[in-house]
Amino acid sequence: MSFLTAEPVRLLLALVCIMAFVGLNAAYLVLAERKGAGRFQRRPGPNEAGYGGWLQPVADVAKLLSKQLIVPPGTDTILFRLAPLMVISPAMMCLAVIPFSQTLVARNINVGLLMVFSFGSINVMAIMLSGWASRNKYAIISAARVVSQNVAYEIPMLLVVITLLMVTGTMDLNEIVRQQAGWFWHWNLFKVWVNPLMPVTFVIFFICMLAETNRAPFDMAEAESELVAGVFTEYAGMGFGVFFMAEYANIVLGCSLGTVLFLGGWQSPFGLWPGVVWFLLKLYALIFTVIWVRWTFPRTQFYNLLNLSWKILIPISLFTLLLSSAMIKLF
Amino acid sequence: MKASILDVPRGFWSLLVGMRITLTQFFKPVITVPYPHKTLPIPARYRGPIELTADPATGKALCIACKLCERACPSDCILVAGVKLKGEKKKSVTEFKLDFTKCSLCGACVEVCPCDAIRFSKNYNLASTSKEDYIFDLVARLQAEKKQP
Secondary structure, three states: OHHHHOHHHHHHHHHHHHHHHHHHHHHHHHHHHHHHHHHHOOOOOOOOOOHHHOOHHHHHHHHHHOOOOOOOOOOOHHHHHHHHHHHHHHHHHHHOOOOOOOOOOOOOOOOHHHHHHHHHOHHHHHHHHHHHHOOOHHHHHHHHHHHHHHHHHHHHHHHHHHHHHHHHOOOOHHHHHHHOOOOHHHOHHHOOOOOOOHHHHHHHHHHHHHHHOOOOOOOHHHOHHHHOOHHHOOOOHHHHHHHHHHHHHHHHHHHHHHHHHHOOOOOOOOOOOOHHHHHHHHHHHHHHHHHHHHOOOOOOOHHHHHHHHHHHHHHHHHHHHHHHHHHHHHO | OHHHHHHHHHHHHHHHHHHHHHHHHHOOOOOOOOOOOOOOOOOOOOOOOEEEOEOOOOOOEOOOOOOHHHHHOOOOOEEEEEEOOOOOOOOEEEEEEEEOOOOOOOOHHHHHOOOOOEEEOOOOOOOOOOHHHHEEEHHHHHHHHHHOO
């Protein structure tokens, strides 16, 4: 059994686990989303396939897999095929540095936070490429929207993360979690003595995370009422399926990052269960909030979306950055 | 300036109010009816395709084949035939065909009937792929109903 502990084998196993985690999450978060949408609208949601609809994801995947992968004439074939892979692979790669528990992390890099954000920005380029490659006007409009939206929301997101970074003083995600040991007021979310605006930074982080993952109410990339399906218009079968998986993988990634940075990761106030349980509990609470937000608010108009970022979120996050640097200098 | 700054917390508060409303709905019970498994009670005045009524004493159709309904029907979708049986005062119906593809459920036949032999049924599961399925033989249907219960 000694080969199991060898580093390459361990990494390979971790990669397989991450891919399984992403796949299962994508499949069952779609069900959770539809069930949640149903409950928010006082209807049961999908309930025919299996007991209470538990087999719905299996049926969905079987349907997607059995469909032909159509490449429309006139598209840039290579980019068109490559784009779904480029959307999903950075999300999976980023999960490698997320500490699910004290030891359960594929690769503990001391610049994990930097890695997540650098790979996270590939997502935008991949969506833009898919829009460009599919030679469809809806896809191009959608790609342009995605780029301007992501550029707008990357700024407050990074400002908030810099604020947090000044508090923690490290980019090692596991170390950030370790600093939040103790009761829940030791979580970065409630560290108001370091920066009184810490809960506000979390809210900004959450809003930016919604915008970066193109989730409702910021789903301008897939505004089905105006752009058919946005950049996904020309994709059929599993090509579309991979985009869908990537959307949920990005939600999982964004929520795990929020958990690690603000909610104390695998730390628990009273170690009742192992750390990974606490991590998943916080993660799924955040994901539930994402679904909750989606089925509460209507889609924003595009200029309102940009106004929110440039006129509200960026000034507030700049102010929190200034405030926390002043607080660190003074005390 | 002051108004636009105050707009931010006010707007955020309105978002929270919206989220509270949806969350309270989330925990309330489901109000839809899973149709093929469960159905709602049909209102008393529901108008389905007409059916013949039977005499509760004898179990025979009340219809006397007077053909008033056939004449009253604006869409010309009823066809009635009857014979005078020996030992009975009135005629008895032998054939009552309803072409439901033409029927507009106006109710003229029900109103005109002198002996209340026609009424609206409560059938609504009427989907079919062939046109012939909508030409109902109401006498045969009444006899089938008599055997069943």
